[in-house]
Amino acid sequence: MAVTATGDARRAVEAVFRIESARLIAGLTRIVRDVGLAEELAQDAMVAALERWPETGVPDNPGAWLMATARNRAIDLLRRQERLARKVELLGRDAESGPGRPEADFARVEDRAGIEDDLLRLVFLSCHPVLSTPARVALTLRLVGGLRTDEIARAFLTSEATVQQRIVRAKKRLADARVPFEVPARAEWGARLSSVLEVVYLVFNEGYAATAGDDWMRPALCEDALRLGRMVAGLLPKEPEAHGLVALMEIQASRSAARTGPTGEPVLLLEQNRSRWDRLLIRRGLAALARAEELGGTLGPYALQAAIAACHARARTAQETDWPRIAVLYEALGQVAPSPVVELNRAVAVGMAFGAAQGLAVADGLAAEPALAGYHLLPSVRGDLLARLGRAAEARQEFLRAAALTRNARERALLEERAAEQVEEGGGTGHGRPPES
Numbered sequence: 001m002a003v004t005a006t007g008d009a010r011r012a013v014e015a016v017f018r019i020e021s022a023r024l025i026a027g028l029t030r031i032v033r034d035v036g037l038a039e040e041l042a043q044d045a046m047v048a049a050l051e052r053w054p055e056t057g058v059p060d061n062p063g064a065w066l067m068a069t070a071r072n073r074a075i076d077l078l079r080r081q082e083r084l085a086r087k088v089e090l091l092g093r094d095a096e097s098g099p100g101r102p103e104a105d106f107a108r109v110e111d112r113a114g115i116e117d118d119l120l121r122l123v124f125l126s127c128h129p130v131l132s133t134p135a136r137v138a139l140t141l142r143l144v145g146g147l148r149t150d151e152i153a154r155a156f157l158t159s160e161a162t163v164q165q166r167i168v169r170a171k172k173r174l175a176d177a178r179v180p181f182e183v184p185a186r187a188e189w190g191a192r193l194s195s196v197l198e199v200v201y202l203v204f205n206e207g208y209a210a211t212a213g214d215d216w217m218r219p220a221l222c223e224d225a226l227r228l229g230r231m232v233a234g235l236l237p238k239e240p241e242a243h244g245l246v247a248l249m250e251i252q253a254s255r256s257a258a259r260t261g262p263t264g265e266p267v268l269l270l271e272q273n274r275s276r277w278d279r280l281l282i283r284r285g286l287a288a289l290a291r292a293e294e295l296g297g298t299l300g301p302y303a304l305q306a307a308i309a310a311c312h313a314r315a316r317t318a319q320e321t322d323w324p325r326i327a328v329l330y331e332a333l334g335q336v337a338p339s340p341v342v343e344l345n346r347a348v349a350v351g352m353a354f355g356a357a358q359g360l361a362v363a364d365g366l367a368a369e370p371a372l373a374g375y376h377l378l379p380s381v382r383g384d385l386l387a388r389l390g391r392a393a394e395a396r397q398e399f400l401r402a403a404a405l406t407r408n409a410r411e412r413a414l415l416e417e418r419a420a421e422q423v424e425e426g427g428g429t430g431h432g433r434p435p436e437s
Contacts, residue, residue, distance in 0.1 A: 026118035036171035045070035244303030250285030323353035356388035376405035396422035
């Protein structure tokens, strides 16, 4: 008869599982070659822990206990599927050490390097280009991030059913496409690694500046992305863009405490109290950027964005910001990763470095850009630049247009406040409050 887990035991199991689930699923996927089945086996091991740990206590090596339990079940399954002869010989002849000490078996047949290799395979699998971006995000957060379906749904303001459907379809797509559980050949790393980094940064951005909802930030999502990014950089120490992404996220995350006011309202970059910036995260970010630069070659998009963030991090005050260098870095970024959003950020930097009129000229050049038709930051940037030029009525209209386009309640309130300031001051403040760039 199953023993009902106490609250403490359940919390212990859940905490261990969140930490170990990625390694557990990665190792099991290598065994069964099916990520969906691997996740089911991992869940079975968690249920076994909930049944046994209240009686026996948490083992000294809980991750090993979970892995050995799940491995034994995987081998039993392979037996039932009549694959015993070949599979068991490959996976470990003595995997039946008995239920009393599964961690002893694990310690003999697994090594840390093998686990890390499996983790790397799992990262590439969950971010495979055959999946849509929403599917990659959901599957990565589930398998690699260890988040529950309800947590992913809450983070992206969607229903659990939608997230669950994405995950199920993603697993089926991987199975149907017979995607191998492997790190791709170096020749294929361009698209595959860029997919991994794209998903991690997408998760971070959603936490750093939520696209919708009542909160300006979701710090837990930033932390999940940072954990994933650090893991990828640790697994791929010679990939400069992996370190560039970590550098970018570390430096941006360093501002988190200063980005909101007492009631959760947004505080823009130039108005932030820099004494509240996390100096440890800044040091870690600058060190990661240095590693990316030391590896040589042309800096990629993430390393260039990290270099821009570093300009802000090194400035003791907003007035000391090296805007000319930031403008040059945005120009370089536009060459390696051209996009209207990069050009819009360059407009901000040019406006700060060389005057609002020059910045507005760059922004106006984007007015007919289809990709920015519903992007609230285009009218927001134009509003800032117009306010600095004393064109209050036009600035007010731009801020109101930006407010109507954003889906984030906090950002909408800020933009409406900016519009109201133009009426009250009859010509603006004479200085802009550009969005973070």
